[in-house]
Amino acid sequence: LGMVHVYTGDGKGKTTAALGLGMRASGHGYRVCMVQFMKGDLVYGEQNAARTIKGFEIRQFGRKEFVDRDDPAKIDREWARKGLEFARKALTSGKYDIVILDELNVALDWKLVKLEEVLGLIRDKAPKTELVITGRYAHPQVMELADYVTEMREISHPFQKGVLCAKGVDH
Ligand code: ATP
Ligand code: MG
Numbered sequence: 001l002g003m004v005h006v007y008t009g010d011g012k013g014k015t016t017a018a019l020g021l022g023m024r025a026s027g028h029g030y031r032v033c034m035v036q037f038m039k040g041d042l043v044y045g046e047q048n049a050a051r052t053i054k055g056f057e058i059r060q061f062g063r064k065e066f067v068d069r070d071d072p073a074k075i076d077r078e079w080a081r082k083g084l085e086f087a088r089k090a091l092t093s094g095k096y097d098i099v100i101l102d103e104l105n106v107a108l109d110w111k112l113v114k115l116e117e118v119l120g121l122i123r124d125k126a127p128k129t130e131l132v133i134t135g136r137y138a139h140p141q142v143m144e145l146a147d148y149v150t151e152m153r154e155i156s157h158p159f160q161k162g163v164l165c166a167k168g169v170d171h
Contacts, residue, residue, distance in 0.1 A: 001030075001097055001130040003147040004122060008105055008138035011152035012170075018100045018132045019046050022056060025130075030097035031055040035087045037080055037107040037135075038062040044171050057096075059086060069110050080112035087121060094126040105135030105142065118142060 005021075007014040022032040032055060034046075041064035050056040061083030067076045090099050101121075107113050118133075122145045125131055133142065143149045158166075165171060 002128045003130055004145060005130070005132040005148040005150070006105070006138050006143050006146040007132065007134045007150050007152065008136060008143075009151035009153050010136055011154040012157060013152045014134040014136075015046075015102050017150070017152075018102060018134050021132060022098055022100055023053065025098045026053050026056045029055065031095065032057065032098045032100070033090045033096040034058045034100040034102055035083055035090065035104075036060045036062065036102040037083050038067055038076070038103050038112070040064055040079070042171060045168055059083075061086065067110060067112070072110060072112055077112050080107050083107075084113055084117055084121070088124070091121055091125040091129055091131065094129060096129060098130045098132065099125070100132040100134070103135040104133050105138040107135070108139055108142070109135075109137035115139060115141065119145065122146075 007017050018034065022034060026032050034057070036058065040060045040062035047058050050058045061079045063075065063079065087099065087101055090096055104118065108115060108118050119141060122131065122142070
């Protein structure tokens with residue numbers, strides 16, 4: 001362990017791929033922590049599921065309402081800062097074998113966090129902690145520091161036909 005993964009692109013499957021990796025790792029007794037940026041209140045199935053898996057922790061740092069890309073609220077920046085502080089502790093402590101920073105790419109692209117902070121996290125992480133960063137619009141400098149970079153590319157998605165969000169599939 002100790003590699004850095006980036007799951008990005010506009011197709012579906014970034015967060016669920018990270019969850020799959022976490023589940024696989026926890027099956028070997030590894031300790032997993034997923035930090036979800038820009039997500040809050042809404043119950044995602046993975047939170048309920050994680051409670052039943054030993055050593056699989058999920059923390060949310062966001063609110064229910066969507067963040068306004070062009071004019072994020074102060075509260076959204078505060079949530080992101082709290083998430084980043086928590087992520088830093090999780091990554092540097094060596095307490096977790098896998099740390100997943102879900103949607104951090106989006107939080108960076110939308111300027112809720114700074115590039116330097118994200119690069120700093122990657123550099124300062126405990127050497128044996130595996131790090132997974134998900135979300136669209138991954139920054140080139142983040143991808144450059146990663147060992148695995150995977151792009152999910154949308155070929156088709158029911159969203160195009162007006163199907164919004166399926167329970168158990170999208171949340
Ligand atoms: P998932 O959480 O299902 O693995 P994701 O993490 O790849 O998806 P995000 O970019 O984080 O997807 O998108 C958040 C929400 O938008 C999810 O509910 C997801 O299912 C949905 N979504 C994913 N891809 C698309 C797409 N191409 N068009 C519309 N909605 C999408
Ligand atoms: Mg996602």
